[in-house]
Amino acid sequence: MKTYILQRIFSGMIVMLGLSIFSFALLHLIPGDPAQLMLGGKATAEQIANLREQLGLNKPLPSQYFQYIQGLLTGDLGDSYKTGRPVLYELLERFPATAKLAFTGTIIAIALGIPLGIIAARHKGGKLDRLLLAIATVGFSLPTFWCGLLVIMVFAVKLGWFPIAGGTGWRDLILPAFTLGVLQSTIIIRLTRSTMVEVLGNEYIRTARAKGLNESIIMVRHAFRNVMVPVVTVLGLQIASLLGGAIITEQVFNWPGIGTLSIEAISNRDFPIIQGSIMLIGFVYVIVNLIVDLLYMLIDPRIQYSSKEAA
């Protein structure tokens, strides 16, 4: 187990290294000069050339990359071209808002998705199942920005129950988290339902029923754990994706998270911020995937990791 975790951490570091090389190269291929954007439209060619020199943008790319990696290893992600503030500071300032939205949204998605998925599976083929599947399909197909605006119009403008674009307090959180959670739950409803239907058709469920076990005990003890493996995998990916910034939701609800920061940084060619965001998102994916893999063991004791398997 310990060896497995160490191996996963090592492979995670390789992933991060690859990610840093790939993103660094890709960023410098995008047209757009950060020095020009930093100095504004009225800068002279001489001023731009001087700033490029100051920023080290005239150095060969490998040299710039090694300088970046050196800083990274000492926790220095550089300074934002736009604000001049340390990238780590900018990211840490935004991350709590993103994490708050991601976790609350996910909790809502779980709270709605799993029970409704189970209910649909238990009424397979029935009216309730068809209704829930239809709702899930429609919800899955709806664009986030449209749902976001609709929710704003109804709950904030018409009913006046919640503020809009007011800040990052708990009252401000309800509408974006609700939108995000409901839309994410549609995937979980469908996944939980299909997995549950499959599990309920297994021999051991039939055996449990033949033994005369209570249906709720069968669901909780025998079926639910098996349903959870694929659901946890998808949830893990969703949380990781949301921790990188629910970009559209953040834009519509004016939520000051990593997603908004990344979009602005791309427009401004703020390379250190973009690079920092990519590394943060990569790091979150590596960690969340590791946690998900470890959770498998808790959910299904048949899953065991040895160094041999991991290799």
Place this chain on the structure above:
Amino acid sequence: MRKGNNLSKLLAGILITSLTTITIGCGASNGDNPQQSGTTTITPGEPQKGGTVTIAVDGEPDTLDTHKTHTGIASSLIADFFGASLLYLDPETKTLQPSLAESYTISDDRKAWTFKLRKDVTFSDGTPLTAKIYSDTFNRMLEPEHLAATAASFYDGLSRAEAPDDETLILHFDRPSAPILTYLSMPAYAQPMPVDLIKKTGDEYGRKPVGVGPWQVTEWKTGESIALVRNDGFNLGAAYYKNQKAPYLDGLIFRFIKDAQTVKAALESGSVDIAYNLNGKVAKSFRDNPKYQVLEELNNGEVFLGMNLQDKRFQDPAVRRAISYAINKEAIVQAALQGEGVAAHSPLANSIFGFDPASADYDYKYNVEQAKKELENAGWTLNGEGVREKDGQQLRVSLIIRETRALEGQLIQSMLAEIGIKVKNQQLEGGAYYDAANKKTFDLIIGQYGDVDPDILYYLFHSTQSGNKYSINDAQLDDLLVKARSTFEQDKRVATYKDVQKLIIDQAYVVPLYVQINFIVINSKVKDVKYGNNALMLNDAWISK
């Protein structure tokens, strides 16, 4: 040195009578308020103190250090509230009036300007304003390490500032600079800054600047908002205001909201009180609603179509003229702006001093047949594919546009197709757009500028300037542009700018497209908000409880 006079008298001499900021139907949205005047709604009732107004802005500034900022929200909006300048431009009379300076003199060679400062001015932290602080501010702007490219560009030619005593500020220039007084009236770039404090606080100064304006910055919540509170010690209010002392409101919150639909919803729900520079489509929906007031003013800038004269095809004046004839500007204003703008006929926006009203007569009138004739006469004939061709060269061209001007691009594409010019639109986001413009990897480009002085034409069209992306190299135009920025007599300067505008249109170097209208939507509970010179003014504003 010329004898100094009272500034107000002297400045009356440079009355900017032709600074024709056009005000279009501003005032209360219900349209029946007979007391509205200019960009102000005069509200009956006594102003009440207190309350905080929330203003939606469409982005977050980079920094509030006005030497370093390159975002309009900082330089054109927030900095106006915590800073003040030597002079100010009265939005109603269009004259320059005293602000931090009581009077000025100019040397005989017109290279040194001496300003006498008011004695009773303090920063919001209580530090008295001295000429030494002011001269340090200008000298800091000139130091390359502070990256003050945008700020310094307005004071082109400024070589150093000095302060022989506490009340005297002298600005030394390499050459006579006629537009300098206008630029010294911009609170964002011409405000005094506590340089010693900046040295202590470093980049963090940009998060919490200290100025001499009516408000002071108290908090910047990253990604969310910037809060300001009233500077109780403020006593510099312009004569234009009813209230020359500290504002009535307790505070202002600038909330960053990118999405226009979210701004609309926030206005409707009462989460924000004022939406700044809202697009016409959204702003129009508030016009007939008595709960809101819509103020509007022509933008101090223009959108135009530029051509790359490095390309031989555009070196042919007939091609440039044909393009000018083929563009239906009115149609673009109707389709792209829903009519919320005016067609432009001069390279200088209607709202900027020096604009030549006669340009509407000498500009190319929309005439497809004339456009075709220009090309035919110059030997550009249609080939089998319906594209104009001459000496093996085809009029297949690229048009670079920002993602926000997609509609304009499509309209131009179809208009030029009618005369046999095949346009391929390349819609780019900001970074890629500027890259293509700087590297001149375009044939046609939709450009835009904003400024307060006609000297912007020097930056855009003089052969030596980085703003001349179009590679215009015309000795006569260069001479006129230099003459205009060195001419101090106002009527002669205006006459020179008329020649500049006529020459640019005659040569069809660019196709002026339109000047759009800026909109500000205000919740009616906020009274006496003013809007002029494209600036929001809240010294008289108060909340009706």
